[in-house]
Amino acid sequence: MATPSPGYSITIRVEVPAAATSTAALTAAVASAGGALTALDVAESRTDRLVVDVTCDTSDEAHAKLITEAIGRIPGAEVRKVSDQTFLLHLGGKLEVVPKVPLKHRDDLSRAYTPGVARVCLAIAAHPEDARRLTIKRNTVAVVTDGSAVLGLGNIGPLAAIPVMEGKAALFKQFGGVDAWPVCLDTQDSDEIVSIVKAIAPVYGGINLEDISAPRCFEIEARLREALDIPVFHDDQHGTAIVVLAALTNALRVVGKRLEDVRIVVSGVGAAGHAIIRLLLSQGASDIIGCGRHGAVHEGQDGMEPFRLWIAEHTNRSRREGSLAEVLVGADVFIGVSAPNLLTGDDIATMAPDAIVFALANPVPEVDPLVASEHAAVVATGRSDAPNQINNVLVFPGFFRGLLDAGVSGITDEMLVAAAHAIAGVVTDEQLNASYIIPSVFDPAVAAAVAEAVRGAASAEGVHSPAAEA
Numbered sequence: 198m199a200t201p202s203p204g205y206s207i208t209i210r211v212e213v214p215a216a217a218t219s220t221a222a223l224t225a226a227v228a229s230a231g232g233a234l235t236a237l238d239v240a241e242s243r244t245d246r247l248v249v250d251v252t253c254d255t256s257d258e259a260h261a262k263l264i265t266e267a268i269g270r271i272p273g274a275e276v277r278k279v280s281d282q283t284f285l286l287h288l289g290g291k292l293e294v295v296p297k298v299p300l301k302h303r304d305d306l307s308r309a310y311t312p313g314v315a316r317v318c319l320a321i322a323a324h325p326e327d328a329r330r331l332t333i334k335r336n337t338v339a340v341v342t343d344g345s346a347v348l349g350l351g352n353i354g355p356l357a358a359i360p361v362m363e364g365k366a367a368l369f370k371q372f373g374g375v376d377a378w379p380v381c382l383d384t385q386d387s388d389e390i391v392s393i394v395k396a397i398a399p400v401y402g403g404i405n406l407e408d409i410s411a412p413r414c415f416e417i418e419a420r421l422r423e424a425l426d427i428p429v430f431h432d433d434q435h436g437t438a439i440v441v442l443a444a445l446t447n448a449l450r451v452v453g454k455r456l457e458d459v460r461i462v463v464s465g466v467g468a469a470g471h472a473i474i475r476l477l478l479s480q481g482a483s484d485i486i487g488c489g490r491h492g493a494v495h496e497g498q499d500g501m502e503p504f505r506l507w508i509a510e511h512t513n514r515s516r517r518e519g520s521l522a523e524v525l526v527g528a529d530v531f532i533g534v535s536a537p538n539l540l541t542g543d544d545i546a547t548m549a550p551d552a553i554v555f556a557l558a559n560p561v562p563e564v565d566p567l568v569a570s571e572h573a574a575v576v577a578t579g580r581s582d583a584p585n586q587i588n589n590v591l592v593f594p595g596f597f598r599g600l601l602d603a604g605v606s607g608i609t610d611e612m613l614v615a616a617a618h619a620i621a622g623v624v625t626d627e628q629l630n631a632s633y634i635i636p637s638v639f640d641p642a643v644a645a646a647v648a649e650a651v652r653g654a655a656s657a658e659g660v661h662s663p664a665a666e667a
Contacts (some may be wrong), residue, residue: 205281205283206252206278206486207255212267214247214273215246233253251268332429339398342381344408349537390417428600429607430596442558443617448530451629452574458483479610486513529548530554534558538564545573550574555578575634591645596651598644600662611657622635624636
C-alpha cells in the first residue's frame with residue numbers, strides 16, 4: 198500500500214461510549230488499517246457518550262474507506278460523518294479579489310471610479326505604454342488552459358481543470374507576489390485558443406499556458422509568442438525543464454558525475470519531455486534516449502509528428518530499440534514525465550552504479566520512490582510528501598516576477614538556464630546531500646533568486662526595460 202499522504206486526509210466524526218478505553222480504541226483502529234493519525238479531538242461530551250473527530254492521513258480513497266470501516270467495528274461506535282480535508286479546502290474556490298486601495302467614502306469613489314477614472318483612461322488612450330504603470334497589467338498573469346492534459350489525469354476539460362489553475366494562481370501570489378487568474382477555455386481548437394488569448398491579452402503582463410496537450414501546445418505557444426508583446430511561457434514545457442536541470446545539476450554533484458558523460462533515459466516525449474531534452478542538450482548532455490508508449494524513439498520510425506521527429510534526430514545516436522525497461526539498462530539517469538507504475542525496483546537495479554532517478558509523474562510516479570531508493574543513489578519525485586520534490590512551483594512564481602519586473606516582451610534560453618542555475622545555487626555545499634538536491638518550495642530565497650537571475654539575463658541580453666522599474 199502507498200504511504201499515507203495529507204492529500205488524502207480525512208476526518209471521521211464518530212460517537213463512542215464515554216469509557217476510558219474509547220479513544221485508545223480509535224487510535225488502535227486507525228493504526229490497524231494503516232492510517233497515520235494526525236489529530237483526535239472531542240467535539241461533544243456527555244455522561245455516557247463522546248463525539249470524537251478522528252483526523253488521519255490515508256493513501257487513497259479506498260484506504261480511507263478501510264479506516265472508516267475499522268472504526269465502525271469498534272463496539273458501541275457509530276460513524277456519523279466522514280469529511281475529506283482536501284475537498285473542504287476547495288469549497289468555494291481558493292481565490293478572491295481584494296482591492297488595493299481604500300473605498301470608504303465619496304472621495305475614494307471619485308478617484309477610483311467615476312469621474313476621476315476617466316482621466317486615467319484618456320491618459321492611457323493617448324499613451325498606451327502607460328497601461329503597465331497605471332493598471333494591473335504590470336503585475337498580472339493569465340493562467341490559460343483548455344483542460345486537455347491536466348496533471349496526469351488527461352483530457353478532463355476546462356471545468357475540471359479549474360482547481361488546478363486556482364492552485365497555480367495561489368502559488369503565483371504566495372511565492373512571487375504575482376496576481377494571476379485562471380482562464381479556462383471551453384475549446385480545444387488551436388485557432389480559437391490563439392484568437393481568444395490575443396483578445397484578452399491587453400489586461401495581462403504575461404501569459405502562462407498550462408495543461409494543454411501536445412503537440413498542440415507547441416503550435417499555440419509559438420503563435421502567441423509571435424503575436425503578442427508580452428512574454429508567453431508554457432510551464433509544462435519550460436518550467437519543468439528548468440527545475441529538472443536544477444535538480445540534475447545538484448544530483449550529479451552528489452554522485453560525482455558530469456552531465457556530458459552520463460547516459461540519460463527520458464520517459465515521456467510530450468511537452469515536458471521535449472523541453473527537458475532540448476535544455477539538457479543545450480547544456481552539454483550528449484547521450485539521451487527518449488521513450489514513448491512504444492519504447493525508444495529513434496530515427497527511421499514512421500509517422501512521427503515534427504516535435505517527436507526532432508527528438509529522434511537529436512538523440513539516441515546509436516538507434517537503440519526496445520522498451521523503456523530495456524533501454525534503461527546501464528543508464529546513469531532516469532527522468533520520468535509520463536505515466537504511473539511503469540518501472541519496478543528490479544528495473545532500477547539494472548541501471549549504472551550511483552544511478553539518479555527522477556520519477557515525476559503526478560500524483561503516482563513511474564516507480565515507487567521507496568523501492569527505487571533501494572537501488573539508486575538519488576531519488577526524486579514531484580510529490581510534496583517525499584524528499585527532493587521536483588516541482589514547477591520552484592520556477593514560475595520567481596520566473597514571472599523577473600519577467601514582469603524587467604518588462605520584457607519575450608523569453609530566451611539564457612533566461613531558462615539562468616533560472617535553473619539560480620535554483621540549484623540556493624542549495625549550499627553544506628546542505629547538499631542525496632535527500633536534498635533541490636530547495637524546499639517554501640524556501641523564500643528561491644523565488645527571489647530566480648527573479649534576480651531572470652532580470653540579470655534580460656539585462657545582459659539588452660531586453661531589460663528601464664521603464665518597467667518606474
